[in-house]
Amino acid sequence: MSALGKVVRAGVGRRRVQTVVMVLTTMLAVTASIMAGGLVVASQAPFDHAFAKQRGAHLTGRFDGGKATSEQVAATAHLPAVTAAAGPFAVVTATPQFGEGGLVMMIGEAPLTIAGRAAAGGPVDAVTLTKGHWVTGPGQIVLTVPEDGPRMGEVGGTLSFPALPGRPSLTIVGYARSVSRTADAWVAPAEIAALTRPGAAPAYEMLYRFAHAGTGAGMARDKNALAAAVPPGALSGTLSYLTTKHAADRETATFVPFIVAFGVLGLAMSVLIIGIVVSGAVSAGTRRIGVLKSLGLTPGQVGRAYVGQALIPASAGTVLGVVLGNIASVPLLAQASDAYGAAPLTVAWWLDLAVPAGVLALVVASALAPALRAARLRTVQALATGRTPQVGRGRLAARAASRLPLSRALTLGLAGPFARPARSATIWAAVAFGAVGVTFAFGLGSSLSAIQDGVNRHNPGQVSVSTFAPPPVDAGSGAGTDAGPPPPPEPVSADTAAVARTIAAQPGTAGSFGTVEQQATFAGIPGAVRVTAYQGDSSWGGLQMVSGHWLDGSRQIVVGRRFLEATGKHVGDSVTLEGDGRSVAVRVVGEALTVDDDGMHVAADTGSFTALGRTLRPDTYEVHLAPGTDRAGYLQDLNTALKPLGVEGRAQDNRISSTIIAMDTMIAMLTVMLVAVAGLGVLNTVVLDTRERVHDLGVMKALGMAPRQTVAMVVTSVAGIGAVAGLIGVPLGMALHGYVIPAMGSAAGTRIPPADLHVYHPLPVLLLALSGLVIAVAGALLPATWSARTPTATSLRTE
Amino acid sequence: MSSTTSVIDIREVRKSYDDGPAALDGLSLTVRAGEALAVLGPSGSGKSTLLNLIAGLDKPTEGSVTVDGVRVDGLGETGSARFRRERIGMVFQFFNLLDDLTVTDNVLLPSQLVGAGRAQARARAAELLEYLGIARHARAYPGRLSGGERQRVAVARALMNRPALLLADEPTGALDTASGAEVRALLTELNSDGQTILLVTHDLALAAACASRTIELVDGRIVRDTGSGGRAPDLQSGTAGGSAAGSAAGGSSAVAR
Numbered sequence A: 001m002s003a004l005g006k007v008v009r010a011g012v013g014r015r016r017v018q019t020v021v022m023v024l025t026t027m028l029a030v031t032a033s034i035m036a037g038g039l040v041v042a043s044q045a046p047f048d049h050a051f052a053k054q055r056g057a058h059l060t061g062r063f064d065g066g067k068a069t070s071e072q073v074a075a076t077a078h079l080p081a082v083t084a085a086a087g088p089f090a091v092v093t094a095t096p097q098f099g100e101g102g103l104v105m106m107i108g109e110a111p112l113t114i115a116g117r118a119a120a121g122g123p124v125d126a127v128t129l130t131k132g133h134w135v136t137g138p139g140q141i142v143l144t145v146p147e148d149g150p151r152m153g154e155v156g157g158t159l160s161f162p163a164l165p166g167r168p169s170l171t172i173v174g175y176a177r178s179v180s181r182t183a184d185a186w187v188a189p190a191e192i193a194a195l196t197r198p199g200a201a202p203a204y205e206m207l208y209r210f211a212h213a214g215t216g217a218g219m220a221r222d223k224n225a226l227a228a229a230v231p232p233g234a235l236s237g238t239l240s241y242l243t244t245k246h247a248a249d250r251e252t253a254t255f256v257p258f259i260v261a262f263g264v265l266g267l268a269m270s271v272l273i274i275g276i277v278v279s280g281a282v283s284a285g286t287r288r289i290g291v292l293k294s295l296g297l298t299p300g301q302v303g304r305a306y307v308g309q310a311l312i313p314a315s316a317g318t319v320l321g322v323v324l325g326n327i328a329s330v331p332l333l334a335q336a337s338d339a340y341g342a343a344p345l346t347v348a349w350w351l352d353l354a355v356p357a358g359v360l361a362l363v364v365a366s367a368l369a370p371a372l373r374a375a376r377l378r379t380v381q382a383l384a385t386g387r388t389p390q391v392g393r394g395r396l397a398a399r400a401a402s403r404l405p406l407s408r409a410l411t412l413g414l415a416g417p418f419a420r421p422a423r424s425a426t427i428w429a430a431v432a433f434g435a436v437g438v439t440f441a442f443g444l445g446s447s448l449s450a451i452q453d454g455v456n457r458h459n460p461g462q463v464s465v466s467t468f469a470p471p472p473v474d475a476g477s478g479a480g481t482d483a484g485p486p487p488p489p490e491p492v493s494a495d496t497a498a499v500a501r502t503i504a505a506q507p508g509t510a511g512s513f514g515t516v517e518q519q520a521t522f523a524g525i526p527g528a529v530r531v532t533a534y535q536g537d538s539s540w541g542g543l544q545m546v547s548g549h550w551l552d553g554s555r556q557i558v559v560g561r562r563f564l565e566a567t568g569k570h571v572g573d574s575v576t577l578e579g580d581g582r583s584v585a586v587r588v589v590g591e592a593l594t595v596d597d598d599g600m601h602v603a604a605d606t607g608s609f610t611a612l613g614r615t616l617r618p619d620t621y622e623v624h625l626a627p628g629t630d631r632a633g634y635l636q637d638l639n640t641a642l643k644p645l646g647v648e649g650r651a652q653d654n655r656i657s658s659t660i661i662a663m664d665t666m667i668a669m670l671t672v673m674l675v676a677v678a679g680l681g682v683l684n685t686v687v688l689d690t691r692e693r694v695h696d697l698g699v700m701k702a703l704g705m706a707p708r709q710t711v712a713m714v715v716t717s718v719a720g721i722g723a724v725a726g727l728i729g730v731p732l733g734m735a736l737h738g739y740v741i742p743a744m745g746s747a748a749g750t751r752i753p754p755a756d757l758h759v760y761h762p763l764p765v766l767l768l769a770l771s772g773l774v775i776a777v778a779g780a781l782l783p784a785t786w787s788a789r790t791p792t793a794t795s796l797r798t799e
Numbered sequence B: 001m002s003s004t005t006s007v008i009d010i011r012e013v014r015k016s017y018d019d020g021p022a023a024l025d026g027l028s029l030t031v032r033a034g035e036a037l038a039v040l041g042p043s044g045s046g047k048s049t050l051l052n053l054i055a056g057l058d059k060p061t062e063g064s065v066t067v068d069g070v071r072v073d074g075l076g077e078t079g080s081a082r083f084r085r086e087r088i089g090m091v092f093q094f095f096n097l098l099d100d101l102t103v104t105d106n107v108l109l110p111s112q113l114v115g116a117g118r119a120q121a122r123a124r125a126a127e128l129l130e131y132l133g134i135a136r137h138a139r140a141y142p143g144r145l146s147g148g149e150r151q152r153v154a155v156a157r158a159l160m161n162r163p164a165l166l167l168a169d170e171p172t173g174a175l176d177t178a179s180g181a182e183v184r185a186l187l188t189e190l191n192s193d194g195q196t197i198l199l200v201t202h203d204l205a206l207a208a209a210c211a212s213r214t215i216e217l218v219d220g221r222i223v224r225d226t227g228s229g230g231r232a233p234d235l236q237s238g239t240a241g242g243s244a245a246g247s248a249a250g251g252s253s254a255v256a257r
């Protein structure tokens, strides 16, 4: 081994702690970068990527089997505009019940579009199985992964169709995701007959890819060509991928500001920490560089020796980081893909190359700069460095600290940072970043859960009573006019007034109101808007308000952001509600948090519709229970009372959307990494510092400084910096939060209610401000203990 | 203090590092209060090791070390730290002053570690600096002082808590002849005021001047002991410098204790 090689190897081997720290920091930096980078990359047009990967259907055509034969439908595949096609698949719409034995749960206002399909793959819409396997024969069904909310049942569970003759029952064998949403469920082709009601016309589905699918106009031309190729009226409905893409892109856009903010934070932190650790390690070796030079090494050789010394542990850390980053990304990207409604994502391959390359380049640069600087110092100067560190610096601070009424160990520690300003600045920066991360994460988590609560306000009751009795026949089988969701079933004629009275009279009811959804038109807005009409006192269950107030009188509406933008109105203005040849002026009394229907959703009192001449009967009652009421007991009594009316109440719990779960997971993982990296930065710097001062520490111990006093002194030397960094990091984190959350809201088409934004209450802020102190102390504790344990005789022998 | 009280009582101590040969090999030693013991011996004979054991900086492999009535070898880290700060003063070859503290702050350190009253400690430090003739450097930083001055600061720091025992390892080793003579005189003066001193040295003049007793170590064993109350006749020639510290101290001999 060459002399240089020996120097490098000794440099790595002799400094075990520093080497371990360097391995750990590069590992964490690489892991964080890959995770953050992976998410950022995945959040770039995930729909487009997943769509391309699955060869998604540009258009899903639904054909009436009574008007066109299967052969005629199949022939549309050869139209000139069509570049690929799949089908025809027989389809049927049916409403299932999930469960077994006595416990049958209605899932049903939403019937399923079920396609008979023998294989998951194919030239178009190659769906991705996320669980279980594809249907292999009769009696099996594969369900689509729900966008939100719980799955209908686990793989192995059953799904039955009690409204169909023979009450067919299917086993769930898998879950799959079709990016183009061509069906809700898939069965073997032969199964379709069993799911079709006698006498119903068969229906087919054809999936197409077109040459020119980029624009709505191109899609319309292709659709017309399709309609012309089959007998008139045979093309009963279509679903364009543009509709699905629009919805998916909106969902994605919500994520992007948050991912980018955390990604940038993570990357900046990685760069900073590598700089700190590597350059710190090299600077600490200045004296050693002087010795090497006095032995005849050239500055170039010194530079190479130190770069080599840094690269060995950094490479090890990088390799570990790549592995760890890819492993840690699996659950994170799975969450993200759930949230994006896209196919499972993987870390982009080029990230696995780019991140290590970037990190190692950074290591070389961070090592080279101080090594060359040290190498250019005159040898005597280098030799003197560290022995008598910049005497004179921080004397004022030292004097001031010594006057404080604290024990000497503490005042010595407090004065420490001022003697080494550069090193203190690095600790400061690392801790401040950590504090920003923690503060931001706390705010983000709190805001997201507050927003989730707000979104859940659409169904605020602890108990809800639906005035739909279970439908006597399969309500969905005839509704095959469009491949989109069929219209909801008609309510049975339960006496809603009697239902309302019964609920109100029930002991334990603290409040209740009825809601019903209406399609309505507003002057100035093309097309119908979905309106939820509230009947009764809904003050306890209103939506979260951005501005104005909740409904408290007749002819009032509360709207979302997009509605105001579309109409150009403001809170306080009147808009005209039109319908059935009449119109009525209603006043916008408030803007609420709503992301339904792209933020176009409207809440109104039933009185507004009475003025239009419509008599509205609530289809759902939301019930709020008095504090301390046992819900199960309440439900039992309520349902007994409701039995004569033919309706039933059920427990309603807040749903947590998979988007929020995904974000929470990411927040947690990224915060842990940020804090760990910050702590490591502190640890490394304190290790360097105590190494350099080992002799002084030895002297103090010889004079009688006890181990606990030594620990206290070393810890205090960074605690002050940590506390200050925390104090500055917290407002920065709050500012970041104040910028990112509204950006996420505007991407989702809503403004964020002030209550959801103002999550930094005094107590949490106080605790967050202490986070800097905690990170600093945690990072310093280990090296402080080490230095307290170093035998004094050994310390004194060190020159 | 009675001259029959033993300040150091070492019994059958053996010390070996790792699996090397014994640095101290079955050494027994008793030092009475008021004695000034000089430890001589060639390099590597175990002198510093002996000092470390007495100061509780290291532990013997075998045997017992009792200092001022405390079983030092039985103390834990915290216990030995407390023991040092209350009963031992240490002076080193290379001064070991803290460069970023002023002379006064260096001297104050031991009293601050025991948590003594601030005003009292300052008065004691000022008194010591005055006594040692370095009062004019009280606010200076050690980097500016000469070697002899630095060593006097170190002595002041060692005396701050009125230790039962002053340990000095080559206190003149890094000093020129004149500074060495100053320190020599100072130690002699301290001892004549009743301070028990154990000093390790290669400096025969120092040993001759200030030691009331001399032992010589070779390979971790005592090969020669002049015994209490007698200076080795062949070493007595160096006593002449005794008055140097006396003049610096201005006769205020009560300060040392």
Ligand SMILES: Nc1ncnc2c1ncn2[C@@H]1O[C@H](COP(=O)(O)OP(=O)(O)OP(=O)(O)O)[C@@H](O)[C@H]1O
Pocket: A794, B017, B018, B020, B023, B041, B042, B043, B044, B045, B046, B047, B048, B049, B050
């Ligand atoms: N920490 C240690 N680890 C291993 N061996 C040690 C250690 N300290 C001292 N020794 C060994 O113990 C023996 C005695 O060392 P010591 O320092 O006590 O000698 P000394 O008499 O003070 O020498 P000098 O006059 O050169 O200062 C030597 O052989 C030395 O190598």
Ligand SMILES: [Mg+2]
Pocket: B047, B048, B049
């Ligand atoms: Mg020695």
